[in-house]
Amino acid sequence: MNHEKILEILHFRHACKQFDPTKIIPKESMGTLLEVARLSPSSFGMEPWRFIVVTNPSYKNELQPLCWNQPQITSCSHLVIFVAKHHSVQDSSYYERLFARRGLAKEALTQYLKRYKSYISSLPSIQEWCEKQCYIAATNMMSFGAILKIDSCPIEGFQKEQLQEKLKLDTTKESVALVVAFGYKVQDPTQKHRLSREDIITWID
Numbered sequence: 375m376n377h378e379k380i381l382e383i384l385h386f387r388h389a390c391k392q393f394d395p396t397k398i399i400p401k402e403s404m405g406t407l408l409e410v411a412r413l414s415p416s417s418f419g420m421e422p423w424r425f426i427v428v429t430n431p432s433y434k435n436e437l438q439p440l441c442w443n444q445p446q447i448t449s450c451s452h453l454v455i456f457v458a459k460h461h462s463v464q465d466s467s468y469y470e471r472l473f474a475r476r477g478l479a480k481e482a483l484t485q486y487l488k489r490y491k492s493y494i495s496s497l498p499s500i501q502e503w504c505e506k507q508c509y510i511a512a513t514n515m516m517s518f519g520a521i522l523k524i525d526s527c528p529i530e531g532f533q534k535e536q537l538q539e540k541l542k543l544d545t546t547k548e549s550v551a552l553v554v555a556f557g558y559k560v561q562d563p564t565q566k567h568r569l570s571r572e573d574i575i576t577w578i579d
């Protein structure tokens with residue numbers, strides 16, 4: 375893939391406001407995008423996420439009022455809800471299992487666990503730490519979706535408590551980080567607006 379192609383893909387991706395409800399993402403493409411999410415990087419490799427994929431039209435209808443009545447919720451092909459598992463990352467049986475996968479020597483593992491526990495106890499909010507990482511998986515899905523010519527819209531416009539209740543989440547353990555709608559646009563996006571490179575990039579050479 376050359377540089378022009380990368381820029382073309384980045385310009386293809388936009389926050390799609392209206393999807394064509396008759397166009398459904400092929401199973402294989404959605405499977406690949408969910409692999410993209412699963413293979414995304416996470417701090418300490420904790421994979422503090424799970425993904426709820428909604429295709430059921432009546433369930434989407436029920437979710438829409440909880441998401442500022444945004445049309446993307448019902449018109450998209452697949453709605454992915456990124457759930458942060460903030461309880462799991464504090465549960466020793468979970469994080470010890472994940473660290474054990476690395477096959478580290480006993481001493482290295484002990485050191486690693488010590489560092490991890492000290493790190494998470496220093497965080498102002500473990501829930502936010504987990505939610506931030508869900509954004510990485512979501513971003514990857516949107517970017518790779520664009521390669522497959524799949525449109526998307528990241529959605530933070532939802533009533534968190536009501537949505538969590540609807541999804542029957544135990545909020546002492548999990549929270550909704552964000553929602554992303556995937557599908558195919560009905561019309562071409564409007565022009566992209568971005569700050570200039572000079573505005574946002576500082577080089578220290």
Ligand SMILES: Cc1cc2nc3c(=O)[nH]c(=O)nc-3n(C[C@H](O)[C@H](O)[C@H](O)COP(=O)(O)O)c2cc1C
Binds near residue numbers: 387391566
């Ligand atoms: C975290 C996040 C939350 C967003 N929430 C919404 C939303 O609820 N509804 C919506 O229509 N767009 C939403 N957007 C889309 C942004 O408005 C959009 O990405 C931005 O204006 C830039 O436009 P572009 O993505 O088309 O380049 C969200 C974007 C991000 C990154």
